[in-house]
Amino acid sequence: MKLKAIVHFFLLLPIMLLTGQSLKVEPYEFISRSKDTVQAELGSFKVLEDRNNESLDSIQLSFVRFKSTNPNPGSPIVYLSGGPGGSGIGTAKGKRFSLFMNLREVADVIAFDQRGTGMSTRLLECPYTASFELSKAIDKQEYVDKSTENITKCLAFWQEKNVNLGAYNTTENAKDIEALRNVLKVEKISLWGISYGSHLAFEYIRLFEDNIDKVVLASLEGPNETIKLPENTANFIFQIAEKATANYGADITYPNLKEKMLAVHGRLEKSPVISTYVNRQGRIDTVGISNFELQSAIATFYLKNPEDSKIVPRLYDQMYHGNFTEIAPNVMILKKYIYSRIRPMAFSMDMQSGISQDRKRIMKRQIDDAILGSTINFLQFEWMQTTNFRQLPKQFRKMKPNKVDALLLSGTMDGRTYVSSAIELAKKFKNGRHIIIENAGHDLYMQSPLVSETVLAFFKENEIGTNRIKLKPILFE
Template sequence: MSLDHAPRRRRTARRFHATPAAVTTAILVTGLLAAPARAEHGTGTPTGTVARTVGRAHFRPGPCPRTPEPVAALEKARCGTLTVPENRAEPDGRQIALGVAVVPAATGKPKPDPVVWLAGGPGDDAVGEAKTAIDGGLNRDRDVILMSQRGTYSADPALTCRNIDEFNAHAVGLVHDAPSTERLHLEATRTCRDRLAAPGIDLGAYNDTESAADYADLRVALGIDRWNVFGISYGTHLALVYMRQHPRGTRSVGIDGILPPSEAGSASTWSSARQGFDGLFKTCAEQPACNRRYPNLAATFERLVRDLEAHPVTTTVTVPGHPEPVKVVLDGGALVNWMTSATHVAAGVPRSLDELAHGKPRRIAEQWAGGRLSPQAFGRVAHGLAYGVFCGEWVPYESRAEAIRGGQDAFPSFPRSVLAQAPQLTFLRPDCEVWNVPAAPRSIREATRSDIPTLALSGGFDSQTGAAAGPYVARTLSRATVVTVPYEPHVVFATSRCAQEITVSFFDDPTAAKTGCLGGLEPPRFEIGP
């Protein structure tokens, strides 16, 4: 029986949240229907070793997908390729190939329901994230399945655009939101689009609906009766679409760094930034040494945004791998975008902001430039998939006024020029005019309603997908366990041993995730400068 038609149970959800001393609240979830055994384990045939055709989709065992660097976690993987229609509205048209890797369970007797990993982005390749999945213990007693989402690095075609990455590196030396920067930005977007469209790629087919169907085909093509889904960051967006459109065969779902499709866009990005920043600032204020040395840190940050937007600071720094000095311009928009990522290095944020306030921009400039000039920033992100999601599913359903209002609600003191460009979504609306793909059906924006047991994980310092998204999605997920891991940034599974323990325990028993580790978590020790 599909869970889509399961009897609706009374929701009795309470939410986990942790303080430095203890877990302050809890959650109760209803029972889970027993999962049937998977046929392949019953016959002793390892997952990923049998060729199968399912409708227009076909899985063929073969070499493991390419990755930018060797990935030790893939050395024992069983691999192959899933071939699917690029556009299912044209099933006899162009076919695309998606790389698949099945990392076997560490135990000799794996449980019958594997975990499939959905990567972040949009545009990251799941196969390249194998180390994160395996280091977190997901394959302790289950196989872990990783497939390159359509358009990503190890898929064919790969919708990567190195020219955009090169522009992003160059842009650290430009005023973030200047009209001249916008012109260069859109030129890079147009060059990317023209190159991808030239061989006949249907850019409108790179979206969540087609990707969700790819994963539904993968499950059947691998001969799996039931599996578990785990998505991080943008992968939570895809997971929520998948569990709504293809509930059959899903035992449980974990989502970490939650981006609800019904809320995705510039306004929610501003809200998330506010939540993550406030979490960090509040934690500093609660530590006497940090509060004494960096009082009113939130006010300092907002003043710096205003001052830098009016009078940008230009400096030069040296970053690893670039012996020549790199020009960096810090204005209000650049500072906001730096801060959105800087919660990953929270311990140094107060000192960095204080140094900037006292005329020393080096630390922030090095981090801002270093991230964009890192070798990992070039040629890996599928910008074609990212724009397919942004321009087909987000921008058509959020007006310019709504986007600005979201920024004003979160940061009323910010200049309008800063509010016009949401964090990490600079020039998104004109980008989408260039990208020119059809709007997805409005149903893509519906909240996911489901009885599938779901673990909703967030970090208290997450400034990219704020922790409020956990309770938000739980309103329509009747068997949701909501957990906020304090003091952690975006995607807690990658940074927190406690989050990994909770996740593995959830897949063991989706009715009783073990959250006791939350009670012992301590805040970061903030750097105290001279």
């Protein structure tokens, strides 16, 4: 028996050495995109790429740590970027830099690059792309067929190159966060995230609730909400039409906009258009626009934040009168870049998060009747039917009640993740507070000092006296 124990120990030793590898930390001069400079630390450690098999292949995970200015710092605050595919380190260089700096008053703040992103080990990009005729209006089925064919080629390429795409899922991602906590040698961590970062945080809560101090999450994407429901998107764009009727009392108003929206899509369904526009080089480009392509352009470029949706009424008014010039460049981008290729980390994360059978049935009922179809999801829902890419187990998509001390934030002008869904998710947090921010969009953290001040107050355990914040609306143009 003793001999068997010794043998077992030595069989496990390589894995123990790898997963317990000491943290490497070095001084790092962090420079934001606005050229702000702060002294920080660049950390890295290794984890098994796939914890579900006996392979010893490992990947490096990287982060930047901003040391706390508090002489008695709390649990480290780990930032979880959206996407999937966003870089935490990259995010810290952008508009949220000041919030990263302010949170140092509470604890060390860690900008974490999830597996496959940023300064962590990256996946090999697929060399193949799908090709769509630019001057022809293309229907949905052609996009599904050609993109699925391209995915099949990419999957074969990654298999040939021994890329373990299946290891890039949200459960493994959550276990990476736990590995980070272990190498930092701290009892608990706090999480701060947005969009897919909230989706990832929900999985960490499911697996490691007892290891969490506090959580701040915005623009919530639940465990079963990788695929957004078409009716929610339709309700959002009709909300824009309703608000544009009076346009907050401005001189420019858009009465009957809902009817114009429906009319534009109805016409395109019967008769696609060809539009020209002047490109950035000053030359004339020609692009075909089908109803599916218009749906995709609106969902992709104009619903995320009020800064985007402020021109939606004008666009539909123009298109109602036959002018597609302003939206044509974004349709061109869709054809050339967005539908033509896939990014491995983002593709695998989303596909494996998957969709429940009940939600799939709802999708199939709603998809053909909703004004924008399912284009808020690009073609992910269709790919889940055509590629048979593996999904995480059913329990992954079930949100159980928890006791995490949480602050949850939602914007009423967020056209990517919806307040109605967030209200249901918030009910699972017994010790959570859900604040609805009127007139805020998806990227809500820096849309008002009131939001960042609320986040800081929560981490400082100061009293937050409201469940609703009202921002000044952005007028429709």
